[in-house]
Amino acid sequence: xxxxxxxxxxxxxxxxxxxxxxxxxxxxxxxxxxxxxxxxxxxxxxxxxxxxxxxxxxxxxxxxxxxxxxxxxxxxxxxxxxxxxxxxxxxxxxxxxxxxxxxxxxxxxxxxxxxxxxxxxxxxxxxxxxxxxxxxxxxxxxxxxxxxxxxxxxxxxxxxxxxxxxxxxxxxxxxxxxxxxxxxxxxxxxxxxxxxxxxxxxxxxxxxxxxxxxxxxxxxxxxxxxxxxxxxxxxxxxxxxxxxxxxxxxxxxxxxxxxxxxxxxxxxxxxxxxxxxxxxxxxxxxxxxxxxxxxxxxxxxxxxxxxxxxxxxxxxxxxxxxxxxxxxxxxxxxxxxxxxxxxxxxxxxxxxxxxxxxxxxxxxxxxxxxxxxxxxxxxxxxxxxxxxxxxxxxxxxxxxxxxxxxxxxxxxxxxxxxxxxxxxxxxxxxxxxxxxxxxxxxxxxxxxxxxxxxxxxxxxxxxxxxxxxxxxxxxxxxxxxxxxxxxxxxxxxxxxxxxxxxxxxxxxxxxxxxxxxxxxxxxxxxxxxxxxxxxxxxxxxxxxxxxxxxxxxxxxxxxxxxxxxxxxxxxxxxxxxxxxxxxxxxxxxxxxxxxxxxxxxxxxxx
Amino acid sequence: xxxxxxxxxxxxxxxxxxxxxxxxxxxxxxxxxxxxxxxxxxxxxxxxxxxxxxxxxxxxxxxxxxxxxxxxxxxxxxxxxxxxxxxxxxxxxxxxxxxxxxxxxxxxxxxxxxxxxxxxxxxxxxxxxxxxxxxxxxxxxxxxxxxxxxxxxxxxxxxxxxxxxxxxxxxxxxxxxxxxxxxxxxxxxxxxxxxxxxxxxxxxxxxxxxxxxxxxxxxxxxxxxxxxxxxxxxxxxxxxxxxxxxxxxxxxxxxxxxxxxxxxxxxxxxxxxxxxxxxxxxxxxxxxxxxxxxxxxxxxxxxxxxxxxxxxxxxxxxxxxxxxxxxxxxxxxxxxxxxxxxxxxxxxxxxxxxxxxxxxxxxxxxxxxxx
Numbered sequence: 020x021x022x023x024x025x026x027x028x029x030x031x032x033x034x035x036x037x038x039x040x041x042x043x044x045x046x047x048x049x050x051x052x053x054x055x056x057x058x059x060x061x062x063x064x065x066x067x068x069x070x071x072x073x074x075x076x077x078x079x080x081x082x083x084x085x086x087x088x089x090x091x092x093x094x095x096x097x098x099x100x101x102x103x104x105x106x107x108x109x110x111x112x113x114x115x116x117x118x119x120x121x122x123x124x125x126x127x128x129x130x131x132x133x134x135x136x137x138x139x140x141x142x143x144x145x146x147x148x149x150x151x152x153x154x155x156x157x158x159x160x161x162x163x164x165x166x167x168x169x170x171x172x173x174x175x176x177x178x179x180x181x182x183x184x185x186x187x188x189x190x191x192x193x194x195x196x197x198x199x200x201x202x203x204x205x206x207x208x209x210x211x212x213x214x215x216x217x218x219x220x221x222x223x224x225x226x227x228x229x230x231x232x233x234x235x236x237x238x239x240x241x242x243x244x245x246x247x248x249x250x251x252x253x254x255x256x257x258x259x260x261x262x263x264x265x266x267x268x269x270x271x272x273x274x275x276x277x278x279x280x281x282x283x284x285x286x287x288x289x290x291x292x293x294x295x296x297x298x299x300x301x302x303x304x305x306x307x308x309x310x311x312x313x314x315x316x317x318x319x320x321x322x323x324x325x326x327x328x329x330x331x332x333x334x335x336x337x338x339x340x341x342x343x344x345x346x347x348x349x350x351x352x353x354x355x356x357x358x359x360x361x362x363x364x365x366x367x368x369x370x371x372x373x374x375x376x377x378x379x380x381x382x383x384x385x386x387x388x389x390x391x392x393x394x395x396x397x398x399x400x401x402x403x404x405x406x407x408x409x410x411x412x413x414x415x416x417x418x419x420x421x422x423x424x425x426x427x428x429x430x431x432x433x434x435x436x437x438x439x440x441x442x443x444x445x446x447x448x449x450x451x452x453x454x455x456x457x458x459x460x461x462x463x464x465x466x467x468x469x470x471x472x473x474x475x476x477x478x479x480x481x482x483x484x485x486x487x488x489x490x491x492x493x494x495x496x497x498x499x500x501x502x503x504x505x506x507x508x509x510x511x512x513x514x515x516x517x518x519x520x521x522x523x524x525x526x527x528x529x530x531x532x533x534x535x536x537x538x539x540x541x542x543x544x545x546x547x548x549x550x551x552x553x554x555x556x557x558x559x560x561x562x563x564x565x566x567x568x569x570x571x572x573x574x575x576x577x578x579x580x581x582x583x584x585x586x587x588x589x590x591x592x593x594x595x596x597x598x599x600x601x602x603x604x605x606x607x608x609x610x611x612x613x614x615x616x617x618x619x620x621x622x623x624x625x
Numbered sequence: 626x627x628x629x630x631x632x633x634x635x636x637x638x639x640x641x642x643x644x645x646x647x648x649x650x651x652x653x654x655x656x657x658x659x660x661x662x663x664x665x666x667x668x669x670x671x672x673x674x675x676x677x678x679x680x681x682x683x684x685x686x687x688x689x690x691x692x693x694x695x696x697x698x699x700x701x702x703x704x705x706x707x708x709x710x711x712x713x714x715x716x717x718x719x720x721x722x723x724x725x726x727x728x729x730x731x732x733x734x735x736x737x738x739x740x741x742x743x744x745x746x747x748x749x750x751x752x753x754x755x756x757x758x759x760x761x762x763x764x765x766x767x768x769x770x771x772x773x774x775x776x777x778x779x780x781x782x783x784x785x786x787x788x789x790x791x792x793x794x795x796x797x798x799x800x801x802x803x804x805x806x807x808x809x810x811x812x813x814x815x816x817x818x819x820x821x822x823x824x825x826x827x828x829x830x831x832x833x834x835x836x837x838x839x840x841x842x843x844x845x846x847x848x849x850x851x852x853x854x855x856x857x858x859x860x861x862x863x864x865x866x867x868x869x870x871x872x873x874x875x876x877x878x879x880x881x882x883x884x885x886x887x888x889x890x891x892x893x894x895x896x897x898x899x900x901x902x903x904x905x906x907x908x909x910x911x912x913x914x915x916x917x918x919x920x921x922x923x924x925x926x927x928x929x930x931x932x933x934x935x936x937x938x939x940x941x942x943x944x945x946x947x948x949x950x951x952x953x954x955x956x957x958x959x960x961x962x963x964x965x966x967x968x969x970x971x972x973x974x975x976x977x978x979x980x981x982x983x984x985x986x987x988x989x990x991x992x993x994x995x996x
Contacts, residue, residue, distance in 0.1 A: 476927040483908045485950065486992035487803050488877045488976055532908035532950060532994050536802055538777045 028146040031122035032171055038119045041178060042069025042167055043187035045124075048116035049162050050195050050204075053077035055109045056160060059218060060203040063192060067209070068181030070167060078159040081132040084139045084151055090128065091117050091143050110279055117162075122146035123174070124167045130160040145170040189213055193234045194280035197273055197307060200230035231258060231307050235271060238264060239305055244351050246308065248343035251332075253312040255339055259347060260305035262297040263601060263608045271305040276317060278309070282326050286310070289337045293344030295561060297599050306344075310336070349598035436595055436610070439587035446578040448587045455614040461590065462578045464609040467600050468593050470571035474564065477533075482514035482563065484529040491527045491539045492520055499547035500525050506550060513559050517543070531559075533566050626690030628662045630682070632703060632710040632727065635667075638680045639700045641860065642671040645678045645832060646696040657693035659742045660714070662686045671696055672743055676829050678836070679861045690716070691739040692723055699725075702732055750847040750854055754816035756796070758840045758857070764798040765834045767809040767960045767987055772827045773802035780869030784830055787822030788813055795986070799874050805953050806874060807960065810986035821850050824867035829853075836860055878990055879976050882969035884945060886915060887982060888938040890966040894958050896934045900924045901951035903932040909951040910994050916944045924951070947973045948994045957989045 025033075039045050046063055053061045056079025066072035082090060086097070120126055121143035131138035140154035168175040178184060185208045196204040196216050206214035216233055232240030243258040257275075274286045286308075294304045318329040330336045436459070437452030448459040495503070503510070503525055507517055514531030527539050546559055576582070582590070594600040594609070602608055619625045642658055650656055650673075659670040667684040670677065703712065706727045713726040717733065725732040765784065773781035784800045794813035799806065825833075833855060837844065845856040848866075855862045901911050904924040914921040917940055923933035947970060958966055963981040970977040979989045 472928070479927050480925075481996060483910050483948075484995045485804055485908075486974065486976070486995065488801060488806055488990060488992045489803050489872050489874075491803070529995065532910065536773060536775045536804070538775055540777055 028122060031118050031146050034115055034119050034122075036171070036174070038115055039123060039167075041187060042073060042184050043191045045069070045073055045120050045164055045167060046075065046188045047191045047195070048120065049073070049075035049164075050192060051110035052116060052162075053079055053160065054195065054199060054202060056080050058159065058202060060205075062205045062207070063188070063214075064207045065185065065188060065209075068178070068184035069164075069188060070175075070178065070181065070184070071165065073164040073167065074161060076159065076161040078157070081135070081138075081159050082130040083132040083135055086132075087128060087130055087139050087141050088148070088151055091121050091126075091141065091148055118146070120162075120164055120167075121148075123170045125165040125169070127163040127165075128160065129154045129156050129163075131156045131158050133158050185213070194273060197231055197234050198275045198278045198280060198309070200226045228258060235273075235305060235307065239271075239307075243305075244347045246343055246347055248339060248346075250335060250339040250342075252316065253310060253336060253339055255308060255310050255343055257306070257308040259308070259344055261351065261601065262294060262304060262348065262599075265298055265302040265304055267302065269303040272303065273307040275307075275309045276319070276328050277311055277314065279319060279328075281328050283328055285330070285333055285337060286340065289340035290344065292337075293341045293348070296345075296564060297348060297602055300561075308340070310340075312336075351599075351601065434591065434595060436591040439584055439591060441584075442582055442587060445581055448582070448590065450587070450591055452612070454616075455612055455618070457591075457610050457612050459591065459594070459610040460578075460603075460608075461576055461580075461582065461587075463603040463607065464590060464594055464600065465575040466568075466571050467603050467609055468590075468597055469575045470564075470568055471597050471599065473567045473571055477563070477567065482512070483532040484514045484516060485532040486529050487527060487539075492524055493527060493540050493543040494524045495544065495547050497523070498551060499523070499544075502550040503543070503547050510546075510559065513563060515559060531563060533563055537562075626660065626662050626692055626723070627688035627713075627715055628667060628684045628686045629711055629713045630667055630684040632706050632708065632712050634682050634684075635712055636700075636703045638669055638682045639696070639703055641680050641836060642669050642678045643696045643700040644835065645671045645673055645676055647673050648697070654693060654737045654741050655743075656695050656697070657737055657742070658696035658699060659691065659693045659739060661691040661739075662714075663689040670742070673828075674743060675826065675865045676832060677743075677863045678832060679863075681859045688716075692736045693739055693742050694723060694734045694736050699734065706730070748849075748852070750849040750852055752816070752820045752849065753845070753847045754814045754820070755843040755845050756811075756814045756817075758837045758842060758844055760796075760811040760814075761837060761844060762834070763811055764796070764809055765830055768798045768800040768807040769827070769830055769834070770956050770960070771800040771802055771805055771807040771989075772830070773800075774827075775802070778803070780824060780867060780871055783824040783826040783867050785822060785824050785871040785874070788818055788820055790818065794818060799871070801872075801874060801877075801990075804950070804992050805957060806877060806990040807957075808874070808878070808988050808990075817846075820848060822871065823848060823850075823853060824869060824871055825853065825864065826867055829862075829864040833862055833864075836862060877976060878988070879969075879971060879978065882971045882975075882978055884915070884940075884942040884970045885967060886920065886938050886940040886970070887965055887967045888920065888936065890958055890961055890964060892936055893966060894955055896922050896936050897951050897954050897958075900932045900934050901955075903929055904951060908994070910948050910996055911951045911954070912946060912948050912996075914944075914946045915940055915942075917941050945970070945973065947977070948996055949991060950994050953991055957991055960987070960989060 038048065042065065046065070046069065050061055050063065053075060056077060058077035058079035060078050062074075062076045064072070064074045064076075117126075117128070122145065125145070126143045127140055128143075129138060129140035138154045138156035139151045140156075141151045142149045168178070188208075189206060192204055192206045192214050196202070196214070201218060203218040204214055204216045205212065216230060228240055228243075228245075231243075239258070239260055242261045242264045244261065246255055246257050246259055248255045269287060272287060272290060274281055274283060274290075276283070276286075290304065290306055290308070298304060312330075316331045318331075321327050321329050433453075435452065436457055437450040439448050439450045440456075441449050442461075443449060446461060448461055450457045450459065500519060500523060503517060504519055510517060514529070514533070515527070516529035517525045517527050520526040525543065527543060530537065530539060530542075542559070542562070576590075600609060616625065639658070646656060646658065655673060657671075659668075661668040661670070662684065663686060665683065665686055666681045667686070668679060668681040670679040672678075702725065706712065710727045715724045715726065717724050720738075721736050722733050723736050725734060764786070768784050772783060776782070781801060781803065784798045786796070786798050789795045789797050789810065790813075795810040796813045796817055797808060797810045799808045801807070837857065840857055842857060847854050847856075851866055851868065853864055853866055897911060900922045901909050901924055903926050904910055909924075911922055911924045914923065915938075918937065919935055920938040920940070921933055921935045923931065925931040957979050961979070961981040961984070963983050965982050966979060967982045968977055968979050973993055974995065976990050976992050979991060980987065
């Protein structure tokens with residue numbers, strides 16, 4: 020068959036196959052365009068999962084008549100000034116979105132430029148454009164896409180149910196909304212508002228945190244640590260969840276590079292690395308991280324939908340993320356997520372409660388409807404009410420019975436974890452804090468303390484290495500030896516001495532003595548895989564720490580051992596000053612906190 | 626099958642064979658011991674498919690026959706029977722039951738057909754020789770501690786037995802786990818000069834050692850590339866050999882270690898044991914600091930503190946420091962029977978050799994540890 024140049028419509032459909040995978044991809048391209056156009060408010064409407072109708076309306080700069088007809092041409096864009104792909108500051112730049120969508124659907128673009136008094140619209144059907152026509156619209160642009168994929172029936176068949184397609188679109192809008200808290204977003208599906216995020220700005224809280232908590236849930240806002248770190252020209256900001264707030268999947272990890280949502284293996288790997296020490300391998304933290312760096316330091320032109328990026332100095336980026344997250348987690352010390360406490364509160368709730376209302380309402384209404392008529396004096400005594408309102412007098416009242424303890428430990432109320440009041444079931448320490456009470460799992464807490472001590476001892480003295488009488492040669496797959504040898508110095512610090520051994524193999528001369536007799540082949544292969552995939556030799560450190568953890572478990576106070584009050588207080592003080600003591604080695608909490616307000620709610624006093 | 630047998634005789638022989646039987650197996654019949662009765666003898670056989678131990682004992686057989694029954698269960702029962710009792714086995718109406726009687730006790734045990742029991746390894750093996758039990762004990766005792774437990778290097782999971790002709794005909798056993806190595810020789814038995822080098826698995830080594838513990842005579846050995854058999858008394862042990870190549874261990878034994886220290890073994894072990902108390906972590910590393918005439922053993926732990934103790938030694942080379950795993954040092958030194966120990970070193974990174982200066986036929990190589 021003779022070779023011929025493909026017609027433009029076919030080329031556009033091929034390109035559309037890459038860029039426009041499903042309705043959500045069209046939504047993503049259009050919303051990104053709207054953000055790039057400086058919109059303050061973006062509305063997305065979809066019908067039937069986006070199959071029959073998608074409309075994206077913004078209040079951005081808009082386009083005039085000439086631009087409008089150009090915009091639907093392939094590789095036509097206003098976003099790339101010169102030919103310099105190294106200076107990309109907008110979300111889009113390929114000039115592919117509109118023509119790609121247009122080539123597989125019936126599209127109408129209506130726009131009014133900011134300096135113009137009239138609006139124009141253009142209709143494109145399966146890539147064939149008609150003439151522009153006058154239209155009516157406020158400043159901004161509205162893109163309507165009807166019958167997506169009607170021109171590529173094969174793709175149409177592979178769409179999932181309307182429900183899941185909407186879910187994808189919702190995810191796309193949420194991600195973009197997280198990156199831009201200064202823009203309002205709305206998503207309406209078949210007339211129902213699924214996403215309604217107003218512009219932040221006048222919010223008292225950090226507008227970004229408000230936006231993040233609107234998307235990721237209130238738990239996240241309450242249990243996150245702020246990150247702000249700079250290395251060279253790269254700046255990392257955002258929020259990371261406490262280890263005790265964790266999920267089974269990595270879905271709630273949102274990463275943005277220069278405002279662009281990405282799912283990059285390097286970044287996800289770095290996050291995992293930062294949490295490796297405080298979470299079990301199968302649990303995932305919640306994070307929302309924003310990496311900003313000069314456009315010349317990052318290549319976003321790697322992936323058609325820009326989900327992956329490439330960094331000029333990947334090692335520096337990894338170090339920035341791992342370093343700043345670890346520091347934040349270590350500084351957080353003993354914090355455990357309050358969601359643990361609320362889970363406990365839920366467990367306390369009497370069973371006959373209506374399930375739907377939240378704990379606060381339920382408890383409040385119980386106080387009124389059940390308790391009041393039967394138990395409460397209809398004419399409450401004034402002094403009693405005073406005591407309830409005035410937190411100081413209440414504190415005194417509560418403290419009185421245990422005055423002896425307080426005089427023994429006068430400083431107790433000044434500490435975050437409070438003063439130990441006693442031990443129950445030989446396992447849990449009950450401690451009174453300034454505004455609540457804390458229950459500590461003594462074994463989990465002490466285990467973590469011993470473990471942290473062992474780790475710092477290990478860092479001080481270095482890892483002892485056992486020489487191998489018979490050096491072990493490990494054959495590796497393509498690239499494996501290079502990855503390992505490039506990090507040979509880091510591995511040596513962890514007690515593993517490797518040297519090159521011809522092409523495709525390394526020879527192991529010394530191993531960490533702590534590991535005893537180990538499967539060297541397996542260890543080296545796992546390390547090579549780790550390095551190749553996520554750029555960190557987690558495996559080795561994990562095995563070392565695992566040994567420490569096992570030893571820590573045996574070397575710590577067991578459940579069932581009776582502790583004296585000074586012992587309990589010493590444990591609490593240690594927890595306050597030790598990094599990462601809020602969770603055990605598997606991300607389970609070492610303590611839970613009940614606030615006085617929560618306790619009062621339990622008794623219907625609030 | 627119908628017979629009676631003295632409880633003590635049966636118990637001793639059951640104790641021998643039952644330890645071969647794994648506690649958990651996927652093939653039910655491997656949990657069983659095979660009992661064959663004929664011509665005034667009861668023969669007990671147990672196997673894990675790799676190692677088979679058979680022993681025959683005197684019994685008054687009233688009716689010849691064979692069956693299999695759970696080994697650990699039978700052993701437990703016989704162990705709890707009154708001393709000096711007479712045990713009787715009797716067939717029952719049911720094919721899958723056998724009755725054991727002792728005094729007034731009646732135990733009905735489940736049986737599996739003897740045809741399903743893995744065939745006895747009776748194949749003729751090419752090489753035959755006899756070795757004194759004491760020699761075999763020496764070959765095992767001084768090397769088994771160094772056998773590797775790491776399953777991926779399966780060829781190190783046993784002791785390597787092979788003849789050495791030059792400079793002197795010897796039968797040598799070697800074991801290593803990659804951190805240390807043990808090499809022990811005995812004089813070469815007649816007929817063993819052409820045997821292949823074989824690797825005997827740790828489990829077989831353990832079982833054989835138990836069986837020859839109180840035996841003092843000649844053991845008839847026969848072996849091929851893949852199997853070895855030992856016959857003594859009325860016991861017959863057959864084991865498959867590890868199918869692998871033992872590394873060229875000669876390369877790792879240094880020939881030019883010239884810093885030689887000689888010291889009193891007992892005192893040294895006490896010092897190392899005391900000082901290493903301070904090395905609380907699992908690595909238990911101790912440092913040997915050598916100066917002419919004096920050795921200082923020290924250990925340091927960031928948590929607990931430090932310890933050191935000096936002892937007089939014969940040493941006249943340059944001062945040096947070298948680290949070792951205390952557990953390895955103690956285990957190695959424990960293998961030496963003489964009063965004196967010599968340790969030949971090169972530097973802190975290469976292997977050292979420990980031996981008894983009066984025994985040229987055992988040497989131990991130890992890789993140092995680096996902190």
